[in-house]
Amino acid sequence: MTETLDFIAEYATYLLGSGVHTSRVVRNSQRIGASQGVEIQLMSFQKNSIVSIHDPRSGESVTRAVRIHPLPISFVRNSDLSALSWDALDEKLSLDEIRQRFKELTAKPYIRxxxxxxxxxxxxxxxxxxxxxxxxxxxxxxxxxxxxxxxxxxxxxxxxxxxxxxxxxxxxxxxxxxxxxxxxxxxxxxxxxxxxxxxxxxxxxxxxxxxxxxxxxxxxxxxxxxxxxxxxxxxxxxxxxxxxxxxxx
Amino acid sequence: MIAVDILLDGLFAALAAIGFSTLSDPPRRAFPRIALLAAVGHALRFCMMEYLDTDIASASFIAALSIGFGSLWLGYGIHCPMTVLYIPALLPMIPGIYAYKTVFSLIMFLQSLNDPALEVQYMQQFFLNATVSLSVIALLSAGATLPIFIFNRRAFSLTRRRRN
Known part of the structure; x- marks a missing residue:
């Protein structure tokens, strides 16, 4: 569960840093959480976010506060990573698969x-x-x-x-x-x-x-x-x- | 001649939108649609202001509304969130000249504190230009965002590949 939390925290702060509006980040993160069978709550400020994960089956929850690193604004990443959250849910991707795709999508070059x-x-x-x-x-x-x-x-x-x-x-x-x-x-x-x-x-x-x-x-x-x-x-x-x-x- | 004016206006708006959008790194597949939205939106505002005598604030709102609905419709085919299409398309409508005049009249106001007549004149210009710039920017973002509220389920699933 901490693994899922770590990934979602990275995913959410990456989106927030690249100029995506808050409600989209929250929805996308919750969607990825849902694909892994957990509930996600996200609280965000301009420099940090708090991500909390709750497993309804075991009743466990874990919370982490993470820093948002400023990144260049990127609409390519906004579109691709939003699509990734839908794919995770629709295709029932495993966490490793999602993480792999996230790495590939964020490695795309920016405009010269x-x-x-x-x-x-x-x-x-x-x-x-x-x-x-x-x-x-x-x-x-x-x-x-x-x-x-x-x-x-x-x-x-x-x-x-x-x-x-x-x-x-x-x-x-x-x-x-x-x-x-x-x-x-x-x-x-x-x-x-x-x-x-x-x-x-x-x-x-x-x-x-x-x-x-x-x-x-x-x-x-x-x-x-x-x-x-x-x-x-x-x-x-x-x-x-x-x-x-x-x-x- | 009127048709040429409108087309030229749309063309330059499209060029401006494409160019400025490179600063926010949009997906390549979105460029033609951003250009189309910017051209239609700006030309619409141009027509309303030139031929229907509409004020810049209302004309901007209606143009932004059309860009918002357009991005909802066009984003569907290429799996792009609405904001990816409409933010670049709105940029050519930013009221730059009013913003410039706001700064200019503020400076001239500060330079003419000893002359009551000029002072009032510049202060008045400052408020006029600042009010227009702020209301146009506020109405642009409100107009383009409105469709998200009306069709929120569709707006939230534009990037989904599997449609239900």
Missing amino acids: PRNALLAVGLANASFCRLFGGDWISMAVVFFATLVGLAVKQRMQARGINHFLIFTASAFIASLCASVALRFDCTAQIALATSPLFLVPGVPLINGAIDIVEGYILNGCSRIFNALLLIVCIAIGLSATLMIFRNTLL
Whole structure:
């Protein structure tokens, strides 16, 4: 039974770390528990979780508190590991089999940083267009995003504090975008769009989902975290705006 | 010309959604559906705002609702949870310009504390832009999540391979 508990604790914290909203983690873990004939209760905070397992046949229960390690957000893992919990139940998989599949699914590679760089650059340029930017400002935003995101990736690789990373990347991206002020184009839109690739959309929406599904504390902590990052983006952008405020008016 | 505008709007929204989604590492099989949802949602909001004179908050809510229902329908075929499809599809609707103006007017407010007329003007702009940004973001997530409550049994079993 402790073996099952250890696996479910690992599974649940892995999902929580990869940006899955709380109710899905709870449902998936309980489903895996059900496939092994045990009941699971899960309590989760932003940095730790408490997992409790109860065997209705013997009446035994065991509880463990585990740490949630921050991982990169990954929707591939979200989909695959959710599917794994259904397979465990439908195909009556053994614990070893589930553990084996879990290892294979979590070993899949993440998207390469270079590919992400290009894709996000194009995305932010399209975003600029959606706000009414012209071709010149789209080009400026594309390059500003490349530089900003590259800075973010380098800093993340060195394990620098999250808030510093967001402030610095927003500052550098908007500073690069301020080149648009020299051209005859929609420079304000370019400036406004350049740091937007940093907006933590996934935690914001996950937070909202958690709140409406009744995990209010978890949802608030997610949203609060996202808001702090947004404040950091605003500070980085403000630094650029302070430098160029006379040109902007 | 109207049709071209709408198509272009959808196209750029799809590009933006695909690009931003790479930051959250979605399954490859989900890309075409994310693009479709983002294009339909954003183009719908564009049409409502341009041709029906709807305000940005209500238009965003209805667009998010359509993305939410769309992800419930499209997630079925590829075993993806709704959130995997709708979070990237919502991203192009984030009200970036209002957010930017919020920051800008706050800075200008702090710079014009000696001038009562300007001060009031910037404070007013700050509240206007902050209110719009916050309500649009709240309505986007509420709109897309609503279908989960209406069809919760179906929403919770999208990744199940064996259907009962």
